[in-house]
Amino acid sequence: MNLMDITKILSLLQPEEEEDTDTGEKQALNQAVYDNDSYTLDQLLCQERYKRFINSRSGWGVPGTPLRLAASYGHLSCLQVLLAHGADVDSLDVKAQTPLFTAVSHGHLDCVRVLLEAGACPGGSIYNNCSPVLTAARDGSVAILQELLGHGAEANVKAKLPMWASNIALCSGPLYLAAVYGHLDCFRLLLLHGADPDYNCTDKGLLAHVPQPRTLLEVCLHHNCEPEYIQLLIDFGANIYLPSLPLDMTSKDDKGVALLLQARATPQSLLSQARLVIRRALHQASQPEAIDQLDIPSMLISYLKHQL
Template identity: 60%
Template sequence: MLLDKSTSMSLMDISKIFSLLQPKEDEEEDTNCCQELNQAVFKDDDKLLTDLLSQDKYRKCINHRSGWGIPVTPLRTAAAQGHLHCLEVLLAHGAEVDSLDVKAQTPLFTAVAAKHLDCVVALLEAGANPNGSLYNNCSPVLTAAREGDVDILRELLRHGADVDVKPKMPDWASNATTCRGPLYISAVYGHLDCFKLLLQHGANPDYNCTEEKMLTRIKQPKTVLEMCLRYGCGLEYIQLLIDFGANVFLPTLIVDKTTRQNEAVMLLLKERVCPKPLMSQARLALWRFLPMENKMCSIDCLDIPKILKNYLNHVS
């Protein structure tokens, strides 16, 4: 008798659990609507997407996630596929511009990673955070610097992205890797245009990481100059760092007999003994006086001849 009762209760409990797991009618309808929106975006059918979003039941699902593997919003799908018109339709109908997926990636990060410049611009103009998500280990700027996407990088920096952003690492993992910011990455991957652009927007020419707390936890933080010498980045990188005020007395790598960059080493040694020309010193003094963010924009606002603006911006 007791056994039968126990068995009966167990079956009842299982039935309750399964009933709870079954989607409610409203939830099932929302999922279907979201899937239809995602399908329209995936097919790049902005007309169908507009028709769907003219109905309330679709509009209320515009920020819902659906799909196998990584459930995503329609806006994330549009950014990943580079479907600009669909992306613009979604933004016009109130799609959340900085919605996160399960990897804490924003639509902007997805568009940057997929190299869709037009979608990047549209998202930034709609107010997307140029730094991406605080919860993602990487960032749009780091991604663009690694891939050498100078046009995308320019748009991010123009909209206020952190030029010295670093990978997000836990405190216990603090080492030289945590200092590998966009300037370092662009040099190692050989993207000279990105390297110069970062310096023009105020990247620190000595250390990628400027956070004192982080630097104190690293026994021997490496300067960007040291990294450029070690990885054989070439004279252009060394000269740019010197022009933008890197401390030429910081690197210790130049005494390493295994260094293959003899010309770069000689350039650095020459800079140690020969003072900078007066014009270069004046440019550096003014450069350091300008605010850290949007240095190029600040120079463009100065009431001085164009030729001087170009000189201050290191534009030949």
């Protein structure tokens, strides 16, 4: 954390500078949002005395803007009115959480869509340790995760943790959360959007502090994840020679272990390796959607998209 980060966090903790006589306008805006009264909210914001507080933080608990309040309750019409009147789509509360992060945390898909279409940063705030993608992966909100990734959110994002917490950081990615919480659809979606199946073994900064991290394959085996998780990691190019299987897990009766041992004994087909190369090239070029534009048979396009 640098000085700029500390300064920003301290500024968020500062109370609003407006006089106490202005609290009536803030309360009126918040009450209209709380009541999901978009008509009254629109009428208030047409008046300058109210509109100047459209981005002011207030309220009990975690003070936030009216937009954050609308996102937390899922009051879509109020959210749209606030945005139409120029509310800051990425305004922060005192925890450095954006309205998008709040909507994701509460599972309000429609609000997530509207905020993203209004230009909300799909990664949330750089000043917050978590991210919308991590939250959606943990909660199994596959539709919300699809929206975030479709708007350019980073599939390999990790929680922001100090270097002394390197062991925790290695187990903080979206793939890890989707696996340990049992959200197979989210796990597959992340891989389709370029999530690295070896993400916790490729970060040189972390590897300098944890030279022998537990791979995602090992994590899935340790948590007794369904064999589908193991197969997906193999299909998406995980390094199958990285895991060091404990003696008590090498029984072929374990379907996940059996899949891994079989993959080690049987080289991937040329077709499968070609798919990996093409997908990696497109993701490195930040053009994963270009798969649909390739001049190849539709069956091969479906294969590249893991739909066969």
